[in-house]
Amino acid sequence: KAFDVMVVGSCMTDMVSQTPRLPKAGETIHGFKFFIGFGGKGANQCIQAARLGARTTMVCKVGKDVFGDNYIQNFKDNGVHTDFVGQTPDAATGTASIIVNNAGENAIVIVAGANMLLDSVDLQEALPAITRSKVLVCQLEINPQISLQALRMAQKNKVKTIFNPAPASPDLDPEFYTASDVFCCNESEAEMLTGSVVTNVEEARGAAQELLKRGCKSVIITLGPQGCVVVQAQESTSKHVPTTAVKAIDTTGAGDSFIGALAFYMAHYPTMALEEMTYRANQVAGVSVQAVGTQTSFPIRAGLPADLF
Ligand code: RIB
Numbered sequence: 010k011a012f013d014v015m016v017v018g019s020c021m022t023d024m025v026s027q028t029p030r031l032p033k034a035g036e037t038i039h040g041f042k043f044f045i046g047f048g049g050k051g052a053n054q055c056i057q058a059a060r061l062g063a064r065t066t067m068v069c070k071v072g073k074d075v076f077g078d079n080y081i082q083n084f085k086d087n088g089v090h091t092d093f094v095g096q097t098p099d100a101a102t103g104t105a106s107i108i109v110n111n112a113g114e115n116a117i118v119i120v121a122g123a124n125m126l127l128d129s130v131d132l133q134e135a136l137p138a139i140t141r142s143k144v145l146v147c148q149l150e151i152n153p154q155i156s157l158q159a160l161r162m163a164q165k166n167k168v169k170t171i172f173n174p175a176p177a178s179p180d181l182d183p184e185f186y187t188a189s190d191v192f193c194c195n196e197s198e199a200e201m202l203t204g205s206v207v208t209n210v211e212e213a214r215g216a217a218q219e220l221l222k223r224g225c226k227s228v229i230i231t232l233g234p235q236g237c238v239v240v241q242a243q244e245s246t247s248k249h250v251p252t253t254a255v256k257a258i259d260t261t262g263a264g265d266s267f268i269g270a271l272a273f274y275m276a277h278y279p280t281m282a283l284e285e286m287t288y289r290a291n292q293v294a295g296v297s298v299q300a301v302g303t304q305t306s307f308p309i310r311a312g313l314p315a316d317l318f
């Protein structure tokens with residue numbers, strides 16, 4: 010079996026409370042709505058790629074519990090291949106406790122649980138499928154060394170790699186840069202990695218150049234309503250890709266919608282300019298911020314303008 014997009018990454022059960030504002034330390038506040046959803050950056054990215062029409066497969070680990078069972082069903086419902094979704098009795102399915110305020114901003118605590126038990130043996134089992142994938146995507150909600158190993162395995166087999174250093178960590182293994190065809194992060198992750206403030210396009214251009222120097226083939230920094238900055242090793246000058254303004258209802262998972270869409274475009278239109286893919290992926294993510302929830306807000310191909318395909 011061949012795949013457009015393989016994601017080696019996380020699954021989390023999202024427990025979401027909607028509140029007027031985020032609580033302060035030691036404070037209790039009333040929220041007005043609670044719901045449980047499917048999340049985790051890896052799975053979110055995979056589901057978005059699948060909803061746009063990519064043939065997808067997920068390499069991940071969930072617990073032998075009801076959350077894990079439900080998650081596997083969720084992959085099947087979205088047409089994601091599940092042969093490499095493991096279930097372990099040794100840890101619980103990952104969870105994310107999420108608070109979303111009225112401005113659509115969020116604060117998240119993840120307990121990775123079973124995600125941290127994804128190991129080299131699991132990767133070896135997936136190796137034949139890695140070699141038959143067009144694009145491999147990784148993040149940082151599993152053991153980072155497993156993400157790095159997956160990216161290296163892909164590179165060795167001429168599979169394009171997208172790395173999303175999220176959630177950001179200040180002590181990122183420098184090998185991640187050379188393992189990334191596309192290194193894609195948001196402004197706060199760029200700040201943490203470079204040590205310089207990234208709040209606008211100019212600062213993002215500087216940060217993108219700095220990250221590029223560390224050895225990736227291209228860097229994308231997403232700036233929410235300010236669009237993205239893209240820089241590629243062969244071109245040297247960075248490009249600003251603006252986006253259309255939308256009213257944010259819930260931005261949770263918008264970055265994942267963007268990366269999943271980017272992976273879809275890289276697999277389906279390998280010769281398209283990276284700026285164009287970035288522009289289109291931003292349009293997809295823009296739809297996701299206008300609805301509540303993570304995967305529940307991710308659009309399907311049929312619901313999007315035809316000129317995105
Ligand atoms: O990027 C959004 C995701 O981050 C949520 O779905 C949550 O699970 C956390 O992992």
Ligand code: NA
Pocket residue numbers: 259260261262263297298299300301302303306
């Ligand atoms: Na959303």
